[in-house]
Amino acid sequence: MNNLSFTVRNATQEDIEWLIELRSFLLDGTSAIYASRSQTDSERWRTAYKHWLAAHLGVHDSVQVLVAEHCETRQVAGCATGIIDLRAPTAANANGLSGWIQSVVVDPQWRAHGIATQLMNHLLRWFGNWDVATVALQTTAGASGLYERLGFCPTGEGLLLRQGASA
Known part of the structure; x- marks a missing residue:
């Protein structure tokens, strides 16, 4: 099957269960620092994500959640989320956007069909339409080639993460 068999569109409330299941490929059963460590962790993020999606899909201009839908079966095979933040301006980003x-995820049965590339191209056009000069993402070793082909490059800076309650 080729990438012409999929349509990229804005996610809707009807896609929430698909989005949760797709995101589970990132958050359940992986060794990532942000991944679930127990069934309780999994249930917590699933509930929170469901509420977040319900509150943000089609509501906030600064959030874009996309799905790739199979043209024949209507199965949601992939998704990606873009968020616009306002930060202090820099030389490379004078407007601060x-x-x-x-959450760029493709169901394992549909990987290597160009779906992630389609999703990313849509998100990059969306950012461009909002005059967003700087776009960041966190990647895995397996996906870094895709992002580098799309113009992303390592910054040489370390990503530090603190999780948990404030001190």
Whole structure:
């Protein structure tokens, strides 16, 4: 099957269960620092994500959640989220609008069909339409080639993460 068999569109409330299941490929059963460590963790993020999606889909101009839908079966085979933040201006980003891409996921049975590339191209056009000059994402070793082909490059800076309650 080729990438012409999929349509990229804005996610809707009807896609929430698909989005949760797709995101589970990132958050359940992986070794990532942000991944679930127990069934309780999994249930917590699933509930929180469901509420977040319900509150943000089609509501906020600064959030874009996309799905790739199979043209014949209507199965949602992939998704990606873009978020626009306002940060302090820099020389490379005078308006301060910064993009963040997260949860780029393709169902394993549909990988290597160009779906992630389609999703990313849509998100990059969306950011461009909002005059977002800087877009960041966190990647895995397996996906870094895709992002580098799309113009992303390592910054040489370390990503530090603090999780948990404030001190």
